[in-house]
Amino acid sequence: MTAPALVCPPAELGALDLYDQALIRAAAGAAGQLVLRDATGRETRVDAVDWCRDHRPGDTGLLDRCSGATLDVGCGPGRLTGALLLRGRAALGVDVSAVAVRMARARGASALRRDVFAPLPGHGRWQHLLLADGNLGIGGDPVALLRRCRELIARRGQVHAEVEPPGTGSWAGVATLHAASLGSGTDGVGAPLRWARVAADDLESLARTAGLRIRAAWNEEGRWFATLTAA
Numbered sequence: 347m348t349a350p351a352l353v354c355p356p357a358e359l360g361a362l363d364l365y366d367q368a369l370i371r372a373a374a375g376a377a378g379q380l381v382l383r384d385a386t387g388r389e390t391r392v393d394a395v396d397w398c399r400d401h402r403p404g405d406t407g408l409l410d411r412c413s414g415a416t417l418d419v420g421c422g423p424g425r426l427t428g429a430l431l432l433r434g435r436a437a438l439g440v441d442v443s444a445v446a447v448r449m450a451r452a453r454g455a456s457a458l459r460r461d462v463f464a465p466l467p468g469h470g471r472w473q474h475l476l477l478a479d480g481n482l483g484i485g486g487d488p489v490a491l492l493r494r495c496r497e498l499i500a501r502r503g504q505v506h507a508e509v510e511p512p513g514t515g516s517w518a519g520v521a522t523l524h525a526a527s528l529g530s531g532t533d534g535v536g537a538p539l540r541w542a543r544v545a546a547d548d549l550e551s552l553a554r555t556a557g558l559r560i561r562a563a564w565n566e567e568g569r570w571f572a573t574l575t576a577a
Contacts, residue, residue, distance in 0.1 A: 360537030361523040366445040368394040368525070369423060373449060379526035383536060384517050384543070390480075391526065397422040397479060398449070401429065404569035405478075409433065411506055411573060414473030417498060419462045420481035424450025431455060440466065463494055472499050477507040486518050486540030492556035496576060505558065505574040510545045512570070518542035546570045 364380060371394065372378030378394030396402050402425065409429055414436070418427045421439025423446055430437035431454065439450050439457040450457035460466060462484060475495050477484075485491055495505045510516070522536025544552060549572055550560055558574040565571065 361539040362443060364523050364525055364537055365394075366443055369398065369443070369445050369449060372398045373423070377526075381524040381526050382521050382539070382541060383524065384521045384541070385519050386517065388517070390543070392480070394422075397425060399425060401425070402479075403567035404571075405429065407564055407566045408476065408478060408506055408508075408571060411504070412437070412474040412476070415468065415471070416474040416476060417466070417468065417472045418476045418478075419495070420477070420479070420484055421450055421455070421457055422446045422479065424453050424455035424457055426476055426478060427455040427457060428453045438467065462491070462498075466498060469498060470500065473503050475499050475503065475505045477505065479508060480543075482507045482509060482544050483518075483542040486520065486542050488518060488542050488544050488552050489556050492553060492558055492574070495574075496557050499576075501576065503575070504561065507544075507549070507572055507574060509549055509570050509572060510543055511565075512545055512547040514543075514545045516543055516545045516548040546572065 368378035368380050380392050382390045412430055412435055416430055416435060416437045418437060418439040421427050421441050424439050427437045427439035427450060439455055440460040441447050442461055444459050447457045447459045475498055482488055521539050521541045523539045524536045553560055553574050557577050559577045560572050561575045562573040
């Protein structure tokens with residue numbers, strides 16, 4: 347079997363390097379801030395420290411909905427995968443970052459270095475699939491990602507996706523990822539990354555195109571979520 351493809355083409359591996367470095371800094375107790383800048387110039391700032399915590403505010407409702415075997419796509423350092431395992435749920439995390447997978451395993455989570463579009467265990471049998479922490483943006487094509495998720499879940503399976511607040515606008519294409527400087531700017535030239543941002547009020551049409559429908563939507567601690575099932 348050939349090695350799974352990465353979400354980013356080889357020319358864009360700089361973005362994966364920045365992600366890895368942010369995780370390493372965060373795990374060491376330092377700020378791991380990243381800035382994602384889309385083609386419109388809009389910036390989204392994130393801190394890998396949030397991904398490395400045992401719990402992020404807003405996680406509870408998401409975890410409560412995972413009553414069976416769960417695939418955590420873009421699991422990062424395994425915050426959600428690990429929490430599900432502590433609840434006695436079967437869970438597997440997948441991430442393209444070797445650093446993230448190593449960190450997830452270190453906390454006791456089951457994780458594979460794999461692209462969501464590559465062959466995955468349990469194809470068509472997962473009861474739940476997570477797209478948290480902005481991971482609906484993976485690959486820069488939300489419809490293609492949601493179609494892939496529909497293939498991975500069981501006939502009555504559910505996709506739990508985190509989205510942006512309503513009214514904030516959606517976007518898809520090539521963005522640039524930057525390491526945040528200590529000041530208000532960013533360090534160096536950004537590494538290109540195919541990504542997307544999906545606002546809550548745009549999800550329904552994207553889901554319908556992918557053969558899914560919104561079963562439930564909720565917000566918690568300033569974060570917005572939706573549960574999708576096969577249409």
